[in-house]
Amino acid sequence: xxxxxxxxxxxxxxQTALDTIIPLLRETYGNASSIHSTGQEALKIxxxxxxxxxxxLNAEPREIYFTSGGTESDNWAINSAAELGAKQGKKxxxxxxxxxxxxxxxLNKLKKNGFEVTLLPVxxxxxxxxxxxxxxxxxxxxxxxxxxxxxxVGTIQPIKxxxxxxxxxxxxxxxxxxxxxAHIPVDVKALDVDMLSLSGHKFHGPKGVGALYVRKSxxxxxxxxxxxQERSRRAGTENVPGIAxxxxxxxxxxxxxxxxxxxxxxxxxxxxxxxxxxxxxxILNGAKDGNLRLPGNVNVCFEGIEGESxxxxxxMAGIRGSSGSACTSGSxxxxxxxxxxxxxxxxxxxxxxxxxxxxxxxxxxxxxxEQVPPxxxxxxxxxPIWEKxxxx
Numbered sequence: 001x002x003x004x005x006x007x008x009x010x011x012x013x014x015q016t017a018l019d020t021i022i023p024l025l026r027e028t029y030g031n032a033s034s035i036h037s038t039g040q041e042a043l044k045i046x047x048x049x050x051x052x053x054x055x056x057l058n059a060e061p062r063e064i065y066f067t068s069g070g071t072e073s074d075n076w077a078i079n080s081a082a083e084l085g086a087k088q089g090k091k092x093x094x095x096x097x098x099x100x101x102x103x104x105x106x107l108n109k110l111k112k113n114g115f116e117v118t119l120l121p122v123x124x125x126x127x128x129x130x131x132x133x134x135x136x137x138x139x140x141x142x143x144x145x146x147x148x149x150x151x152x153v154g155t156i157q158p159i160k161x162x163x164x165x166x167x168x169x170x171x172x173x174x175x176x177x178x179x180x181x182a183h184i185p186v187d188v189k190a191l192d193v194d195m196l197s198l199s200g201h202k203f204h205g206p207k208g209v210g211a212l213y214v215r216k217s218x219x220x221x222x223x224x225x226x227x228x229q230e231r232s233r234r235a236g237t238e239n240v241p242g243i244a245x246x247x248x249x250x251x252x253x254x255x256x257x258x259x260x261x262x263x264x265x266x267x268x269x270x271x272x273x274x275x276x277x278x279x280x281x282x283i284l285n286g287a288k289d290g291n292l293r294l295p296g297n298v299n300v301c302f303e304g305i306e307g308e309s310x311x312x313x314x315x316m317a318g319i320r321g322s323s324g325s326a327c328t329s330g331s332x333x334x335x336x337x338x339x340x341x342x343x344x345x346x347x348x349x350x351x352x353x354x355x356x357x358x359x360x361x362x363x364x365x366x367x368x369x370e371q372v373p374p375x376x377x378x379x380x381x382x383x384p385i386w387e388k389x390x391x392x
Contacts (some may be wrong), residue, residue, distance in 0.1 A: 007354035014204035021245035049247035070178035073197030083141020126155035153286030154297025182253035200246030304386035
């Protein structure tokens with residue numbers, strides 16, 4: 001059996017997304033900026049897609065800007081707020097210690113360019129506390145950017161409360177919602193955020209397509225120079241087939257959101273309950289309350305082993321998982337997220353992230369629960385530190 005349990009890294013395209021993109025690639029190849037009928041047909045499809053994405057987020061179409069994905073959306077939002085803030089003498093940025101590297105690396109670059117960055121700590125379950133934000137925010141803060149749900153441990157942040165604190169000080173608020181959109185309810189008006197990033201391939205759309213929501217009252221600086229696309233803020237011919245496919249996938253996922261949350265959460269809970277029952281010294285990372293955790297996220301540490309060896313043996317057994325973010329899969333360092341949760345280096349090295357989706361089945365969970373324990377036991381038998389850990 002082959003089990004794909006790495007949906008936080010990427011998802012397979014849905015039939016809805018495929019049925020949308022294939023005819024457009026063949027037939028609707030016009031440039032949406034062209035005034036002839038072929039171009040105007042592409043423009044209509046682009047406008048329809050923008051409306052679909054806006055409706056899914058409870059936004060207005062003019063508040064949606066199409067991008068190449070979550071990384072670009074994060075970069076654009078942060079750099080824009082920083083540029084606008086600097087013009088007002090505000091060069092302080094606030095984020096959290098567990099953000100995706102698309103956010104952290106952007107902040108590091110701004111730090112080298114004279115900005116001051118505060119990374120808020122998190123609790124041992126991965127929550128940013130409102131108190132920590134209140135203590136950190138200043139008169140010269142240009143932006144607060146906190147992810148809605150963590151890509152590694154699945155913890156869902158109290159974004160509405162955090163955004164309210166920022167707005168009390170008249171500071172714009174951005175959230176990286178790449179892992180949240182189409183997996184939990186995301187309403188930009190209810191959350192009261194100024195900017196929000198999403199990426200199509202996280203909810204069964206195509207890769208290379210994403211969007212940035214920008215509240216109509218929030219200023220946005222151009223990201224790329226050239227043509228007048230995306231209201232002169234992101235030049236470049238639009239990927240109409242990809243955008244339409246992403247919008248169709250998003251619409252389908254949101255229309256089936258309640259059923260998907262129920263089904264995927266049940267698979268998650270079965271896996272979380274089953275692993276500790278079969279193995280000792282298993283640590284569940286992230287929120288313990290399932291309502292505050294992404295429906296498909298399971299992140300555990302098996303003490304006494306190395307996560308890389310576990311992943312290779314699981315792959316040989318047909319189980320595709322990860323040890324954390326796919327963007328750092330080549331690194332031998334333990335996850336910065338797990339370290340921020342307070343886990344020791346040695347424990348963090350033994351992490352396994354299994355991220356489930358709507359296409360996973362109950363039989364696949366049974367197979368995972370059958371295969372993981374003997375593999376972990378095999379690795380522990382070869383571990384020089386397991387004997388010591390097992391007796392503690």
